[in-house]
Amino acid sequence: MLPLITLSHLTLTLSIFLSSTDAHVFIYGGCSQDKYPPNSPYEPSKISLLSSLASSSSRTLYDATAVANDTASPPDSAAYGLYQCRGDLSPHECASCIAGAINQIAVLCPDTYGASLQLDGCYLRYERADFLGRLDTGLRYRKCGVGGNVDGEFWRRRDDVLADLGGAAGFRVSATGAVEGYAQCLGDMAAGDCSECLAEAVAKVKMLCGAAAAADVFLAQCYVRYWESGYFTSSSSSESSNGDDVGKTVAIIVGVVVGVALLIVFLSFCRKACG
Numbered sequence: 001m002l003p004l005i006t007l008s009h010l011t012l013t014l015s016i017f018l019s020s021t022d023a024h025v026f027i028y029g030g031c032s033q034d035k036y037p038p039n040s041p042y043e044p045s046k047i048s049l050l051s052s053l054a055s056s057s058s059r060t061l062y063d064a065t066a067v068a069n070d071t072a073s074p075p076d077s078a079a080y081g082l083y084q085c086r087g088d089l090s091p092h093e094c095a096s097c098i099a100g101a102i103n104q105i106a107v108l109c110p111d112t113y114g115a116s117l118q119l120d121g122c123y124l125r126y127e128r129a130d131f132l133g134r135l136d137t138g139l140r141y142r143k144c145g146v147g148g149n150v151d152g153e154f155w156r157r158r159d160d161v162l163a164d165l166g167g168a169a170g171f172r173v174s175a176t177g178a179v180e181g182y183a184q185c186l187g188d189m190a191a192g193d194c195s196e197c198l199a200e201a202v203a204k205v206k207m208l209c210g211a212a213a214a215a216d217v218f219l220a221q222c223y224v225r226y227w228e229s230g231y232f233t234s235s236s237s238s239e240s241s242n243g244d245d246v247g248k249t250v251a252i253i254v255g256v257v258v259g260v261a262l263l264i265v266f267l268s269f270c271r272k273a274c275g
């Protein structure tokens with residue numbers, strides 16, 4: 001019984017660890033209803049749009065572009081798209097995240113004119129209509145964590161973090177005491193649009209998630225995420241700096257589990273052989 005409990009605990013620890021650090025983890029995705037027909041001129045435009053975004057992602061964390069949107073191009077061939085990587089990723093990590101997003105979006109939305117995909121580390125969207133640079137504060141995804149330490153102190157710190165994140169321009173990480181979070185707007189948003197989007201996201205967090213110990217609210221052009229320290233694991237709080245500690249912890253847990261398993265195998269073997 002004991003090794004089973006330990007093993008399932010290990011699996012849980014690993015999956016939580018990955019979901020808080022792996023940029024490729026799926027958050028949400030959506031496909032347009034309409035699909036393009038076979039041999040549509042949209043398909044080559046889409047392919048060229050995505051390959052242009054993919055190559056851009058090794059240089060910059062945000063880019064938006066259009067393909068075949070001039071009057072000389074055949075009708076139904078224009079494609080518009082953008083991506084945004086999380087502000088703490090390196091260009092190399094960004095490129096890897098976007099490459100993963102392009103693969104996932106092809107599986108998720110084959111032959112659709114529009115699609116969007118949010119992974120932990122990056123966002124990708126394309127459409128046949130020009131959506132670039134238009135303010136959109138529509139809700140795309142939300143998730144409220146369960147439970148939490150809902151005393152007055154937690155509320156105060158949570159609201160401090162949300163207030164700080166609401167003032168972000170671009171990407172911001174915030175932490176006060178036991179609450180941590182980050183927020184991000186799309187890279188080309190005007191400061192006023194970014195604040196408007198974040199204010200809406202913060203209002204949605206409070207309205208939809210109440211006193212949750214963790215919450216994620218993704219609007220079309222910005223998002224806000226916060227969690228109570230230790231909500232994911234005791235070490236998920238600073239995603240970049242303590243990878244070594246997490247690695248050591250995992251190695252120790254693996255070592256202990258393997259050790260206990262070997263001991264049990266040995267003891268049961270011994271009971272038969274020695275007894």
Ligand SMILES: *[C@@H]1O[C@H](CO)[C@@H](O)[C@H](O)[C@H]1NC(C)=O
Nearest residue numbers: 065066069070071080130132
């Ligand atoms: C094509 O799209 C880009 C990006 O939205 C825009 O800047 C440009 O003006 C468009 N070109 C035409 C001819 O509409």
